[in-house]
Amino acid sequence: MSRITRAPVQDGDTVTAANLNNRFGDYSQAGALNAFNTRDAAIDLPHFTPARFMAPEMATGTIGRPDFKHTAFNSDTAVAGAQPPFLVRDAAGVATPLALGTGWTLDADSLLRVYWDLSVRPVYTGARPWQGTISDWDIGAGAVVNVATNVTCWAFWLQWDVTSVALANFVNVPGQGDFNSADPSATKLGNPLSTCGATTSVAAFNETASQPDNGDMPGRLEVKVGWQGISGDWHRQGSPVASVVVYGLRVVFTGMLHSWNDANQDWLVRDDVLNAKGACSLDHNAGGLNAMLMRVK
């Protein structure tokens, strides 16, 4: 529809049927109301029907074992070797995924946004069980103590079920591994940085050098990490090739891990020297898992 430029009625004009019809016909051409003849700022909230198209789906839920004072909690102990991830569970030991009803279609026009948080407490038994593992380092010539680098951690990540509403087929989300891949030297198991896309880590212990004295740090502080809240978020735009239906999400974790560089690749690998001691556990309570599907174009 072109811009309406018909001259206005003037005094002395003859009223004709054709003139009148043409004036109404100006609004009847193909194209109807369009970008060209809709005035600036013409569209406001009342013009839109209640149907949702920007944020059509949202889901939120509590995960884990609710008890914010931590009088009761779940606990898992790190073990050596390739392992399936530990699940965030309720008081009965049942996993607590976020179910997305009959499924959300994630296509090229949509974006999945996920936010989660969880209350955790890394614990260990014995005196500095990490001694002798890769996480120790020497603080310099003349120093008499070793201080851990604190890169030893627990890792959390997201899994989704894109198979069915039964939620029986959770797999790692794209860009995320399960820390069971062999490093280039085939000496350790873990993830290269490229498959840590949905990873959140929490330090397993807190140890620092202390008592600075004229350039020397002869002391060492060891602090248990204690209960703390951790969180993560993950965003995924749908594939332009094939859409996927997402039925559920859940948070899983594993440990203990430490950083590692092999063949010029950065990795997060299992600290199996430490894991074999069975001395490190993760206590966990509750948190939230939230998801929203948004239309992006």
Add this chain to the structure above:
Amino acid sequence: MAFVAPNVFVANTTLTSAALEGNFEALRVYLHDGVVAGDLEASKWIQTRHLQPPELLPYQGVQHGLSGYQGGQSAGGMDIRLCFATKFLTGQGRTQANTFVALPNAAFQLDVRRAAKFLFHYWWEWEAGPDVSTAGYQVAEAERLVWLAPWIGALPTAFTGYRDRAQETRNGDFGLGGGYPIGADDTFTQNGGYDAKQGCLMHETTAGVVTFGLATHSQVDRVGVVNWGVAVEGFYL
């Protein structure tokens, strides 16, 4: 859909005001009856300039437009809106105490015009303790925590609805220096009492006034919230 005039005029017939007004009325309806959603989604011809610009609400720190709300508030820097949490307002560290109190300044009210989906983002960094007090009814020193929980609608929901979504930090360890200058023996990053956290809550609401805020429950005597922020994304559509 294109406009169709209900009356067509024929030469040499009587022109009636009813026919003329009938066409005007049909045109008014066409121009003012709202844009059909199907037209928007099918042709996607709406440009930014066609939309009613959002309105900035400086007190709440948000903007409100036809798609919803966006924005929030923050501490504004280290020394502008620094605030505190303390066990002296929430049960003195008693294990059975469940009181949550508002985190000062960290709440705002929005007038939601129709049913909407909200994301409530919150984050903060704080330094807790060290609390080395010895009153016997308290949680053990190494297990003392301070929580920060979101609340929506009314402050009591921080406990009744969202306490399991709270995020916490532990009491700093290693005690206090006894001589001048008195303070923590070690930095908070060393003693475990420092943390920076973030959380997100999703909330669906109907039209009406809705308040979003933060509340704390502390088992630690003094906790400095050195930075914080609260923000919402609200979607009508």
